[in-house]
Amino acid sequence: MVKTTDSQLPEASVAHGRRRVVITTVSPEVGGGCYPVKRILNDRLTVYTDMIADGGDRLSGVLCFRHESEIEWRESPLEASSMDRWRASFELSKLGLWHYTVEGWIDRFATWQQHVRKKVDAGQNVTLDLLVGAQLISEAAGRASGDDADALGRIAGTLSSEQLTIAERTAAGLEQGSLVRLMGQYPDRSKSTSYDRVLIVVVDPGKARFSSWYEVFPRSCDGPGQHASFRDAAERLPYVASMGFDVLYLPPIHPIGKTHRKGRNNTLEAGPGDPGSPWAIGAEDGGHKAIHAELGTLEDFRLFVDKAKEHRIDVALDLAFQASPDHPYVKEHPEWFRRRPDGTIQYAENPPKKYEDIYPFDFESSEWRSLWQELLGIVLFWIEQGVRVFRVDNPHTKSLYFWEWCIREVKRRHPEVIFLAEAFTRPAVMYELAKRGFSQSYTYFTWRQTKDELTSYLTELTNTEVVEYFRPNFWPNTPDILPEHLQFNGRAAFISRLILAGTLSSNYGIYGPAFELMEHVARPGTEEYVDNEKFELKSWAIDRDDSLSHVVSCINRIRKDNPALQSNGSLRFHPTDNEQVLCYSKCDETHNNIVVVVVNLHPHYRHAAWITLDIEALGLTAGQTYQMHDLISEVRYLWTGSRNYVELDPSAFPAHIFCLRRRLRTEHDFDYYL
Numbered sequence: 001m002v003k004t005t006d007s008q009l010p011e012a013s014v015a016h017g018r019r020r021v022v023i024t025t026v027s028p029e030v031g032g033g034c035y036p037v038k039r040i041l042n043d044r045l046t047v048y049t050d051m052i053a054d055g056g057d058r059l060s061g062v063l064c065f066r067h068e069s070e071i072e073w074r075e076s077p078l079e080a081s082s083m084d085r086w087r088a089s090f091e092l093s094k095l096g097l098w099h100y101t102v103e104g105w106i107d108r109f110a111t112w113q114q115h116v117r118k119k120v121d122a123g124q125n126v127t128l129d130l131l132v133g134a135q136l137i138s139e140a141a142g143r144a145s146g147d148d149a150d151a152l153g154r155i156a157g158t159l160s161s162e163q164l165t166i167a168e169r170t171a172a173g174l175e176q177g178s179l180v181r182l183m184g185q186y187p188d189r190s191k192s193t194s195y196d197r198v199l200i201v202v203v204d205p206g207k208a209r210f211s212s213w214y215e216v217f218p219r220s221c222d223g224p225g226q227h228a229s230f231r232d233a234a235e236r237l238p239y240v241a242s243m244g245f246d247v248l249y250l251p252p253i254h255p256i257g258k259t260h261r262k263g264r265n266n267t268l269e270a271g272p273g274d275p276g277s278p279w280a281i282g283a284e285d286g287g288h289k290a291i292h293a294e295l296g297t298l299e300d301f302r303l304f305v306d307k308a309k310e311h312r313i314d315v316a317l318d319l320a321f322q323a324s325p326d327h328p329y330v331k332e333h334p335e336w337f338r339r340r341p342d343g344t345i346q347y348a349e350n351p352p353k354k355y356e357d358i359y360p361f362d363f364e365s366s367e368w369r370s371l372w373q374e375l376l377g378i379v380l381f382w383i384e385q386g387v388r389v390f391r392v393d394n395p396h397t398k399s400l401y402f403w404e405w406c407i408r409e410v411k412r413r414h415p416e417v418i419f420l421a422e423a424f425t426r427p428a429v430m431y432e433l434a435k436r437g438f439s440q441s442y443t444y445f446t447w448r449q450t451k452d453e454l455t456s457y458l459t460e461l462t463n464t465e466v467v468e469y470f471r472p473n474f475w476p477n478t479p480d481i482l483p484e485h486l487q488f489n490g491r492a493a494f495i496s497r498l499i500l501a502g503t504l505s506s507n508y509g510i511y512g513p514a515f516e517l518m519e520h521v522a523r524p525g526t527e528e529y530v531d532n533e534k535f536e537l538k539s540w541a542i543d544r545d546d547s548l549s550h551v552v553s554c555i556n557r558i559r560k561d562n563p564a565l566q567s568n569g570s571l572r573f574h575p576t577d578n579e580q581v582l583c584y585s586k587c588d589e590t591h592n593n594i595v596v597v598v599v600n601l602h603p604h605y606r607h608a609a610w611i612t613l614d615i616e617a618l619g620l621t622a623g624q625t626y627q628m629h630d631l632i633s634e635v636r637y638l639w640t641g642s643r644n645y646v647e648l649d650p651s652a653f654p655a656h657i658f659c660l661r662r663r664l665r666t667e668h669d670f671d672y673y674l
Helices: 011-015 108-121 127-143 146-160 166-173 178-185 230-234 237-242 298-310 328-332 368-384 400-413 427-435 451-462 484-488 490-504 549-561
Strands: 021-027 037-040 044-053 059-067 074-077 079-082 085-091 096-106 199-204 211-215 247-250 314-319 348-350 353-355 389-393 418-422 507-511 581-587 594-600 607-612 625-630 636-640 643-648 655-665 671-673
Touching (some): 021 096, 044 059, 044 096, 074 085, 108 127, 108 166, 127 146, 127 166, 127 178, 230 298, 237 549, 298 314, 314 368, 368 400, 418 427, 490 655, 581 643, 594 643
Parallel strands (some): 037 199, 389 418
Antiparallel strands (some): 059 074, 059 096, 625 636
């Protein structure tokens, strides 16, 4: 016989030598537990685990959880979900980080009850088994206290009593009420197994999941050729509020450099009155913590933020971590920039595009620590001014490790802050930014047009692991992007893209007033607006008769009135027999609110289709009649079963947004629909 010492055993065998439960998976889990999953305040996080053991013993376990501010763990019992799969949940009642993990053990008492019940059913003697049960219950009494310990002690005495019949003792041991509850409350966890890592969920405010963004250049909120101030821009707030937006995103509001300032249409030479690009941040009068003099003072900005809040609008500020050649950082911290062999600082380039008016920060600088601290200080400074939402410019061109650290530090102090990533980049990088902390992200929706493109992309965003950490924000246009389908397809294209953005995604935004005024002229051969507002002051006739502002208002009202549209997890596509007709639905958690959207994707021609609804998923029966209430036109249709006909003329309106209402028969035999 060979003698084996502990030192020869695998490390795991030493640590778990007497443990038998194996926890194979826990979900949700992102990146092997390296990154947090995302949820919203007051959500319940349901956790699933696959837990097994050798043999046929019964298992028990708990979900352990605590908020980052708590020391003690709380527990929720695991319940069997299916074979070897368990689940439990807890309420995310505070913003910030929550930690969770799973612990499991052999449930010797449940195993004992199961064993004894089988022997009784087989007519076998259980005298010795009752003594085993008495011992298990007595050990639990030792772990309990007070009345619980006394109750368990009495039951243990009953099982071992020679004055009672075997039937009486057996009945006491197999009791399923208080005995099972007490034994479950004081289990033997001395040989339990814990999952090998603690997982994290970050809890954000509700606006991280459901928001409507409107982008506006505050300097263009005055008359022709006039540089507006924040006081002027405040007069635009009622207009924004009337359309139902709750986030107002401002491009950079800082002093703009003069060196290599760009002229109109991104020309290399600026004219005398050209204001320059707001993204060329920094001049003699300050940098990222200063305000452009013509916009006003810091006090004016704070008043603007307060005024927006009166309209239930959060002001989102642009975080563009870059500098103009005139930024104070260039002189004070030259080590934060990369120099070329001729000694000049490297400006931003995306060949063939050149941005001579912008110097990127060098995140490989030997002084990266001081750079990181300064950039964090910029964010905290604007939080002090009342900002809680940030749109981050090109985050994929900065260090991913920086963003993970910066966002963590910000949210440790201010867990209510939201970060939107303007990351039109490769999918892996876009998703990595979300994993490392960004609350929302721009997406490829801007270029997805066909039925197949939209269906496959939304399936990726809502029915894969991506949903655990990536929150899409759909934008039909931006100051940088005027997609081709908006350049040539007229009013119907703008309306259909608005509806798709606002109903496919619970977060969406538009760059206005360019969008509602259907600005569609691009520089030849590009997807960029001609006479781009990035390089000049614009005067917008927001009261124009052909404005889509009333359509925008209608869509935002529908979004706010229907909880089904305020999240993405329930999105389901339904087959149609026409590739130009897209149909999809969303529902709330209770299925009391069901929205079905049908869109004609062709901007010029009438299209009809037979739609096959997944009526089981919608909570309907095969022959059931239900009402489809068009929330735009207020017309109501009676549909029956799964297969129904639609016809949409884009010259009239390119979409239906239906609220599905079930028929109820009242005591007076009238039909009502809810």
